[in-house]
Amino acid sequence: MNLALFDFDGTLSTKDSLDEFLRYSVGKKRYILNMLKFIPNFALWKLRIIDNSTAKERLFWIFFKDMDEALFRAKAKNFSLYRLDAIIDEARMKVLEQHQEGNSRVVIVSASMRCWLEPWCHKNGIELLSTELKFEDGKYSGKFLTPNCHGQEKARRIKEHLNLDEYETIYAYGDSSGDTQMLALAHKSIKY
Template sequence: MKRNLALFDFDGTISKKDSMWEFLKFYSGKNKVYALFLTHAYWFLLMYFNITEKGKIKEKIWVSSFKNASVKQFQIKATSFSLNILPTFLYKEALEKLREHQNNGDRVIVVSASAEDWLQPWCEINNIELIATKLEKKDGKLTGKMATLNCKGPEKTRRIKELLNLDDYQSIYAYGDSEGDKEMLQIATFPNYRIFKK
């Protein structure tokens, strides 16, 4: 008998807060993050009015924050954040649904536009697979640029189909909370939109 597949967005679906901004505060400190926001205010306005794509703004922020950082030191911080800070702002109901799917023997995958570095450790200890945006790393340092496309919208479904054959699964459950999850929800037998938000 075929297994079921459960696909979960992370930010806003499993988490109450945006993990990228929370990681940036942990990594650089709140004051630097506020300064970063002011520095890129023009680009945030363009993003708000849908004049430019969010992925471009994200990459500018990542380059400003992570360029030339040691990969080893970055991953130490990312792991610490993932295991100690990340669990403090997750929806209880979302975690219960994750466990329910796992207990039913379903294949569970988190599909996120956030960087895999600060999600992977949490996913690993919870036996959850991860598809996420990858950061570019060269010669032991980060460039801040993306090594993949921003994993949202059509890119989510492309990455999912790259990893697996949807026909191998009896039913597909998908959980999301934003426009960036639309395509993932469309491939699901049972799409679930914003069901964990209070």
């Protein structure tokens, strides 16, 4: 059996699902206001004073801190089932489907959130390794439950979840520096 590992954002999608979800979940006006609040954190990240994971967690804190969990999950599920298909790259999705038809184990490994990728993955029969949010007392805590599934964390999650020695050929598909460690695990890596 073969294994096919796919990044999601920029690899299977034509747009960043995080930005699309933020716009969808809070509306245009609040999106703009929240992004203005995020500018200092963005500057710290660009200056490499804070890392990608810290900046991303702060972004989620600004947008969703104390949001009702049921409401958040409903928004994420609706986005996943009714909006994600609109940003899928059809040619790359066909590559994924060819792996499925060829009896490969297919896993999406993404820094995006499980809450809006999982329903889409379930609908398409795809396994998922991704970042998860932490909810407490029925509200979003402002924190991540898991480390951001980016860079080295992608490789760590793959090795934790799978025995790579079981696969005859490992394929990996990615598009950014956050996929480098995942691509290095593959016999055949494709960088878009």
